[in-house]
Amino acid sequence: MANKYDHPEYREAVFHLSCELDIPDRVFMPIRNLVACSLGRIFWNDWRKQDAKDPEWMPTPGDHEDPQWHRIDGWPEQGDGHLSRKWSRRADLWLQWHSIDAWHVLDWLVSAQSDGHAWIANVDASGYPKKLTKCHTLERLVHEATKGLRQRNIKDIILGPEDENFAYDLGAGHTLVQLLSRSALRMEGLRMRHCIGHGGYDELLNEPECGFFSVRNENGKPLATLEIRSGLIRQFCGPANAEPSSAVKNLVAGAEVAFGWKKWSERRKADDDQNYGDEALVVLRDLPPAQRRPG
Structure with missing residues (x-):
């Protein structure tokens, strides 16, 4: 995990994924490191695998008949801002294809952090929860999220007109x-x-x-x-x-x-960073390894 943080593009990639997830600062800040070592890591690995095949173009996954092709290199010929364009585009595409699964995992992380689940403190040598780092695919993360959320059982809810x-x-x-x-x-x-x-x-x-x-x-x-x-x-x-x-x-x-109402994919993309406060931007652009918690 530490090697990924040394890569010059890793923080850029995780920053744009976090922006695309569209999480309010007050919700994102407590789970930023959990996101980085779970969804962020898998997002990064998915694109590294794609770059090994073709770093410039890729088809829509699963569309084998007449797939739509997407340019994913950030248009370097346009000059400055190449990396930002590259990872903004990739985050946009990845969430188009995996948004339901990603937000399901995100909900689990928010719930686990809020409830103080014990697994968060069971970390590896780099300070990341082992439950997250052992998940090498998005499907595995979704499996863990489903198990974790199922543990909460709310009964005897009575709703009124104010609900x-x-x-x-x-x-x-x-x-x-x-x-x-x-x-x-x-x-x-x-x-x-x-x-x-x-x-x-x-x-x-x-x-x-x-x-x-x-x-x-x-x-x-x-x-x-x-x-x-x-x-x-x-x-x-x-x-x-x-x-x-x-x-x-x-x-x-x-x-x-x-x-x-319009589809989420039809939204007008805001300029990078404009929806985030200064404090959140600093954290997003320089995500450090999580600190070990006392046993």
């Missing part, structure tokens, strides 16, 4: 309900078997640009959950983080038009 509210009639007896409280997020997470109820989203409930919504059938059963950020659909997940069915997507299309 969730009707938002939109989707037709065919289906409705869109806005989740307004921590209890509502807990219940949604339990019923949908995904991570919205494990604490990682609680602080966003008071953010005016954020909103959480549940697609319900005629019997009130949740079919999908949406996270909206500044009018953009940041996440749209079915049960157990599966992709929603085509029928559910079609139902939600009316709400997208009504509320003016």
Whole structure:
């Protein structure tokens, strides 16, 4: 792990991945080293493998018929800023392809840090949690995240009108309900078997640009959950983080038009760094190894 930190591009790569994850500073700061040695490490290794094949162009993964090709070298012919352009582009592509898995892992890290899970203090010689460094693929990280989040079991939640509210009639007896409280997020997470109820989203409930919504059938059963950020659909997940069915997507299309929501991939990219405070930028650009915790 230490060798990666010596590479001149490693901090640039992890910085742009952290920016692309779009985590508020107050949520990101306590877990920055956990992110660096888990998602950041795997992100870096994925691109090193790609560079060994072709450092300039790559096709969309899994598209074997007529794949879209992406330039990934940062357009060095444009001069200064080559590395920033390179890793900004790569972080954007990687999150397009792996966003659901990455945010699932992120929610686990937030929950584990908040709850003080013992595994965080069980570190290797470089000061990183062994539970994270033993995961060599994103799939393995997702597996550990799913196990870790499943350990929390919230029962006997009673919701009132202050917890969730009707938002939109989707037709065919289906409705869109806005989740307004921590209890509502807990219940949604339990019923949908995904991570919205494990604490990682609680602080966003008071953010005016954020909103959480549940697609319900005629019997009130949740079919999908949406996270909206500044009018953009940041996440749209079915049960157990599966992709929603085509029928559910079609139902939600009316709400997208009504509320003016756009896909996350359609957002206007902000200038690098402008959404981060000075303190966060210093940490992001110079991520040190985690300090050992007392046994």
